[in-house]
Amino acid sequence: MRYLILSDMHANWDAFEVVLRRTRRKRFDAALVLGDLVGYGGAPNQVVEAVRRLGPKVYTVRGNHDKVVAGIDNGSNFNQTALTAAQWTTGRLTPKNLRYVRELPRGPLGVEEGMAICHGSPLDEDTYVFSDVDAYEIFSQFTVPVVFFGHTHIPSIFSLEGRRLRVAPLKGDGGTIHLHPEGRYLLNPGSIGQPRDRDPRASYMIYDSRRRVVRWYRVPYPVGEAQKKIREAGLPGSLADRLAVGT
Ligand code: ZN
Secondary structure, three states, X not given: OEEEEEOOOOOOHHHHHHHHHHHOOOOOOEEEEOOOOOOOOOOHHHHHHHHHHOOOOEEEOOOHHHHHHHOOOOOOOOOHHHHHHHHHHHHHOOHHHHHHHHOOOOOOEEEXXXXXXXXXXXXXXXXXXXXXXXXXXXHHHOOOOEXXXXXXXXXXXXXXXXXXXXXXXXXXXXXXXXXXXOOEEEEEOOOOOOOOOOOOOEEEEEEEOOOOEEEEEEEOOOHHHHHHHHHHOOOOHHHHHHHHHOO
């Protein structure tokens, strides 16, 4: 099976549209969406509608922003900027799109034998996976060998091959990773709508589960257009500024 793996679009339609256009001609059997469709950005309806139209098959899990926007979580652990954006998004989404966001399932979600997706950690959907310690805890408690996760907005790979634990950010224009049949992996495709690794380009992955090959990609998009939508919506200006630098 070939999977298109998308995460953390954060209502950035200008970035998401470029990624969808780039991947249209690459055949894939299913799209995996790792949460945070909305929050921060100025185009939540366009992004939710595009996810709903993704085909031929789509697996999604909810993110922490999706939960606050949908009223599942009250956002008490959000900073003021994130909370303001979430509240604006709740008011802006059409009833149908808001219902879709509210009904996104909680991760982890099994996709095929030996493979799962989640937003934060497979042990807890809201937990950030940054370090080798975080990864080790997951490898020792969660037995699915290939897990795709989001939430940190940093494209990266955590692997356990034999007894060797490795953590590596994925830097540069893109690349290919071959997964060992016996290895264990936590893979983060990075964020489409708000990258945080000081590279403003949108980030995503494609995984061929039969050949066990992951490809990751970075694509430039019209950042100025996304910034304009944020400013015109009256959202905090810092949300527009950070897109230019990828923080
Ligand atoms: Zn996010």
